[in-house]
Amino acid sequence: MDKVRLQREAAFIRSSLLDQGYLDEQFIQLEELQDNDNPNFVEEVVTLFYTDSARLIYNIDQALLSNPTDFTKLDDYMHQFKGSCSSIGAKKVKNECNGFGEYCEAQNYDGCFRTFQQIKQEYINLKKKLETYFQLLKEAA
Amino acid sequence: MLYIVPHICCVAVAVWISELNLTMNLSNGRGSMSTVTSGAAVKSADAVSDQFPAGLRVLVVDDDPTCLMILEKMLRTCLYEVTKCNTAEKALTLLRKNKNGFDIVISDVHMPDMDGFKLLEHIGLEMDLPVIMMSADDGKNVVMKGVTHGACDYLIKPVRIEALKNIWQHVVRKRKNEWRDTEQSGSAEEGDRQQKASDDADYSSSANESNWRNSKKRRDEEEEAEERDDTSTLKKPRVVWSVELHQQFVAAVDQLGIDKAVPKKILELMNVPGLTRENVASHLQKYRLYLRRLSGVSQHQNNMNSSFMNPQDATFGTISSINGIDLQTLAAAGQLPAQSLATLQAAGLGRSTPKAGLPMPIMDQRNLFSFENPRLRFSEGQQQQQHLSNSKPVNLLHGIPTNMEPKQLASLHQSSQPLGNMTVRVNASTQSNPLLMQMAQSQPRGHMLSENTGPHLPRLPSSLGQPSASNGTSNALMGRNGIAGSTRAPGYNPISQSSSMMNFPINQTTEMPISSFPLGSTPGISSITTKGSFQEEVTSGIKRAGGFVPNYDIFSELKKPLDWEVSNPSLTYNAASQHANPLHGNIDVSPSVLVQQSFSSNQQTGQSRDANTMIVKPIFSASESMEQGTLQNQHLNTLVTDNSIRVKTERIPDASSQTNFYPEHYGQEDLMSALLKQQEGIGPAENDFDFDGYSLDNVPV
Numbered sequence: 140m141d142k143v144r145l146q147r148e149a150a151f152i153r154s155s156l157l158d159q160g161y162l163d164e165q166f167i168q169l170e171e172l173q174d175n176d177n178p179n180f181v182e183e184v185v186t187l188f189y190t191d192s193a194r195l196i197y198n199i200d201q202a203l204l205s206n207p208t209d210f211t212k213l214d215d216y217m218h219q220f221k222g223s224c225s226s227i228g229a230k231k232v233k234n235e236c237n238g239f240g241e242y243c244e245a246q247n248y249d250g251c252f253r254t255f256q257q258i259k260q261e262y263i264n265l266k267k268k269l270e271t272y273f274q275l276l277k278e279a280a
Numbered sequence: 281m282l283y284i285v286p287h288i289c290c291v292a293v294a295v296w297i298s299e300l301n302l303t304m305n306l307s308n309g310r311g312s313m314s315t316v317t318s319g320a321a322v323k324s325a326d327a328v329s330d331q332f333p334a335g336l337r338v339l340v341v342d343d344d345p346t347c348l349m350i351l352e353k354m355l356r357t358c359l360y361e362v363t364k365c366n367t368a369e370k371a372l373t374l375l376r377k378n379k380n381g382f383d384i385v386i387s388d389v390h391m392p393d394m395d396g397f398k399l400l401e402h403i404g405l406e407m408d409l410p411v412i413m414m415s416a417d418d419g420k421n422v423v424m425k426g427v428t429h430g431a432c433d434y435l436i437k438p439v440r441i442e443a444l445k446n447i448w449q450h451v452v453r454k455r456k457n458e459w460r461d462t463e464q465s466g467s468a469e470e471g472d473r474q475q476k477a478s479d480d481a482d483y484s485s486s487a488n489e490s491n492w493r494n495s496k497k498r499r500d501e502e503e504e505a506e507e508r509d510d511t512s513t514l515k516k517p518r519v520v521w522s523v524e525l526h527q528q529f530v531a532a533v534d535q536l537g538i539d540k541a542v543p544k545k546i547l548e549l550m551n552v553p554g555l556t557r558e559n560v561a562s563h564l565q566k567y568r569l570y571l572r573r574l575s576g577v578s579q580h581q582n583n584m585n586s587s588f589m590n591p592q593d594a595t596f597g598t599i600s601s602i603n604g605i606d607l608q609t610l611a612a613a614g615q616l617p618a619q620s621l622a623t624l625q626a627a628g629l630g631r632s633t634p635k636a637g638l639p640m641p642i643m644d645q646r647n648l649f650s651f652e653n654p655r656l657r658f659s660e661g662q663q664q665q666q667h668l669s670n671s672k673p674v675n676l677l678h679g680i681p682t683n684m685e686p687k688q689l690a691s692l693h694q695s696s697q698p699l700g701n702m703t704v705r706v707n708a709s710t711q712s713n714p715l716l717m718q719m720a721q722s723q724p725r726g727h728m729l730s731e732n733t734g735p736h737l738p739r740l741p742s743s744l745g746q747p748s749a750s751n752g753t754s755n756a757l758m759g760r761n762g763i764a765g766s767t768r769a770p771g772y773n774p775i776s777q778s779s780s781m782m783n784f785p786i787n788q789t790t791e792m793p794i795s796s797f798p799l800g801s802t803p804g805i806s807s808i809t810t811k812g813s814f815q816e817e818v819t820s821g822i823k824r825a826g827g828f829v830p831n832y833d834i835f836s837e838l839k840k841p842l843d844w845e846v847s848n849p850s851l852t853y854n855a856a857s858q859h860a861n862p863l864h865g866n867i868d869v870s871p872s873v874l875v876q877q878s879f880s881s882n883q884q885t886g887q888s889r890d891a892n893t894m895i896v897k898p899i900f901s902a903s904e905s906m907e908q909g910t911l912q913n914q915h916l917n918t919l920v921t922d923n924s925i926r927v928k929t930e931r932i933p934d935a936s937s938q939t940n941f942y943p944e945h946y947g948q949e950d951l952m953s954a955l956l957k958q959q960e961g962i963g964p965a966e967n968d969f970d971f972d973g974y975s976l977d978n979v980p981v
Contacts, residue, residue, distance in 0.1 A: 165438045172353045172441070180353060188346040218390060219344060222416035225438040226347045 145279035152272045161265055166228030182273045188227045189266055195220040196259060203252055213251060214243040232261045333448030334359035337381060341371040341399065342388040342414070347437065351386065354441040368394035375407050382409060383451045386435075386444075389415035389422060397429045404430045408458075410450040414439060521563060528552065529563060538571070 156162045166181075173180040199216045202209060221236040235258040242250030338360045342348045348364050355362040363382070365371040368391050375382060385403055389396035400411045413426040416437040426434040432450040435443050521529070532549035533541040543561035550560070 165440075168438075168440060169350065172350070172357060174357075177353065184346060184349055187349055191345050215390070218416065222388075222390075222437050223344050223346050225416055226344070226350055228438070 142279050145275050149272055149275035149279055152268065152275065156265075156268060156272070161231050161268065162228045163230035164228065165225060169227065182276075185227055185269055185273070188223055188229075192220060192223050192262070195223070196262070199255060203248075203255060208246075208248050208251075210243050210246050210251075214240065217243065229262075229265055232258060232265060235261055333451070336360040336448050336451060337363070337383045338386060338447070339363045339365060339371060339374065339382045339384070340386045341365045341368060341391070341396075343367065343391045343393075344388065347388070347414075347439075351439060351444075354439070354444050357441060358445050360444075367391065368396070368399040371399060372402055372406075375403060375409070379407060382407075384410045384412065384447055386412045386414060386447070389413055389417065389426070397425055400426070400429045400431055408454075410454045412447060412450065525550075525552065525555075526563075529560070529567070533564070533567065538568075 157166070169181045169184055177183070195216055199213060199220065202213050202216060217236055217239050221233055221240075224233040224236065235254065239251055239254040239258060242248075242254055336358075338355050340348065340351050340355065340362060342351065343366050345366065348366060352362045352364050363374065365374060368387070371385070371387070375385070387396050387399055391399070396413055396415075400413065403409055403411050410432040411430070412433040412435060413431040414435045414437055415422060418436045423434050432454065433447070528550045529546065532546040535549060536542070536545055541564065543557045543564055546564065547555060547557050547560045
């Protein structure tokens with residue numbers, strides 16, 4: 140495979156993720172932290188994020204299934220999830236979480252539920268793009 | 281130049297002395313720094329100061345592994361030594377096992393096993409380490425909680441590395457405060473020194489920020505080194521240039537003539553056992569620089585003074601007359617540093633201070649410089665006093681560490697002109713700056729806070745009430761310098777006003793600013809300073825309850841919020857703050873309140889300097905907090921971020937009670953609530969003020 144082309148492709152994905160608001164400045168911060176000591180730092184962090192946040196997603200799903208709905212717990216989980224998202228720069232996902240928080244406060248189950256589906260969608264969406272991105276980076280190296 | 285010196289209020293002296301001491305300390309006991317193990321490049325022993333804050337031992341606690349990993353990496357990039365923990369319990373265990381193993385703790389607010397604030401309290405009580413809180417939650421209430429529980433800073437997630445780069449300031453500040461606390465009656469040089477350093481930095485422009493920071497950092501490093509003396513293996517006995525010692529020194533120099541004063545002869549004249557020629561030589565060097573600076577500043581001051589004076593000639597007249605009296609008293613009193621310090625401290629503690637005591641401190645300060653030419657001083661001082669009152673406070677305060685003792689403040693007033701650029705530490709305290717900025721803002725240019733005192737009080741509101749107008753400017757200025765010099769006026773004015781107020785027995789806001797200062801410095805924390813708690817914090821070393829521990833003597837006096845309140849019935853500030861009066865209303869109250877506070881407690885001189893700065897802040901913050909999100913706050917917050925105080929971007933630029941902060945560490949805190957909290961003993965984390973005019977190491981000569 141043409142490495143240069145791969146590099147370009149990776150760069151393209153990266154800039155479109157940033158331009159389209161999937162990722163924000165925080166992601167760039169992570170990139171800047173990457174150095175020779177940790178050459179795959181960004182990928183490691185993102186991997187860790189997806190592993191750990193899967194747990195939170197599961198918790199939220201469970202909380203949404205339980206009856207009666209514990210909105211405090213929901214809010215708490217979401218708060219953690221949001222913090223995690225923001226730490227890797229997952230902008231879109233994080234923004235979706237704001238809506239969730241509002242519904243939580245209003246104790247609007249439907250709102251919470253629907254919003255959460257959207258969150259999960261964005262979450263998976265980003266995951267796929269980032270996987271492709273890191274794969275390209277590896278191949279281009 | 282020497283003749284100008286006399287007019288330099290004690291603050292200047294204190295600052296200078298502290299600067300000297302800082303330098304001296306720098307050369308001593310840096311061994312501890314050399315044990316940096318963060319992987320920083322190997323540096324020569326001489327560059328020890330450059331190493332700091334590398335090697336800072338950080339404990340980071342967060343249940344989110346992603347955040348934890350990122351933070352660890354960021355902290356390592358900052359060359360800190362990092363230990364990770366994902367639960368509060370583990371963190372406490374680690375800390376308990378290794379009581380001296382960490383310098384600072386960073387903890388998330390929301391954790392499954394224990395609330396972050398609880399952990400914060402535990403750490404504060406058991407280990408007394410500075411703790412920084414983190415959260416994605418930027419709600420004002422949460423941030424406020426951080427402040428009241430004693431967090432020295434509050435970072436909003438996602439945390440950026442820039443925010444982490446400056447956390448070392450909290451360590452230094454805390455140690456300084458602690459050290460200072462134990463040095464209450466000791467020399468205030470350390471604080472002054474630090475302030476001086478800040479003063480030196482060009483705080484008026486953000487460009488200088490880095491310079492200032494570097495110099496501050498250097499000073500802090502020295503402080504740090506000093507603080508670490510017990511842990512350092514290279515500790516050398518340091519000469520503590522106490523006020524008395526310095527006076528002896530100045531007397532000797534004066535006798536010989538500044539141009540002819542050589543270390544050997546000075547040493548002989550001083551005849552202090554244990555003092556070496558090298559000690560004197562380095563002190564002399566600093567002294568010369570200091571004088572040079574003062575003379576440069578005095579011009580500035582003069583300019584400022586004129587602006588100040590005009591609108592309030594009457595006021596100033598009063599001030600000068602008082603000053604005049606003070607001067608004479610001072611002259612008569614000769615050296616009174618110790619006394620003034622004691623007085624100030626006593627005053628600060630809420631004990632009634634004899635009237636004579638009031639002027640004394642100021643005089644004492646003056647004496648530091650003025651004993652060389654008392655007469656000359658007086659005449660010059662008279663004029664200068666007025667100027668000083670106006671501009672001096674600004675200058676003095678500018679960059680003057682909050683630890684400045686009252687005496688210093690007094691001298692500030694008096695020597696405002698010469699001091700010129702005595703940057704009040706206010707700025708330095710980064711955090712407090714926001715407050716200062718506020719203060720500055722409130723005061724339109726050329727308006728002296730001094731007006732606030734008694735007769736001036738009415739003016740204050742008006743001046744304060746114009747924050748918006750001056751905010752921009754003052755903020756900018758304030759941000760940079762804390763108490764900008766005359767040119768920076770907007771912010772400066774308020775301060776100077778306060779300082780002039782300090783001179784008066786009336787409680788000038790000086791105290792307040794001081795208190796506010798610390799508050800300002802710590803984001804989140806400082807914002808709370810408006811309240812009595814703020815003052816608590818401001819007071820030096822009060823720290824413990826996780827509140828600020830301002831190093832100011834004044835603050836220490838202010839520390840006793842109860843006393844403070846009791847002794848200052850006119851402390852409407854508190855009342856005002858509590859009632860969240862409108863900005864104007866607050867302003868009125870605050871200044872007077874502040875003034876009173878500071879006044880009775882400290883009597884100032886050294887403190888006045890700080891007080892001024894401090895006052896500025898609190899008033900602002902108070903008003904700010906009262907306003908809760910007034911535009912000014914926003915401005916301030918914004919500005920704060922810009923200034924050297926290094927407002928953390930993660931901080932919530934919440935109006936009023938948020939820490940703009942300072943950092944200190946700087947946002948708008950709800951001074952009132954903070955003050956109130958203080959009273960409860962829950963102070964925000966240490967304030968940035970480390971106003972310790974003369975306090976130096978405890979190491980005796």
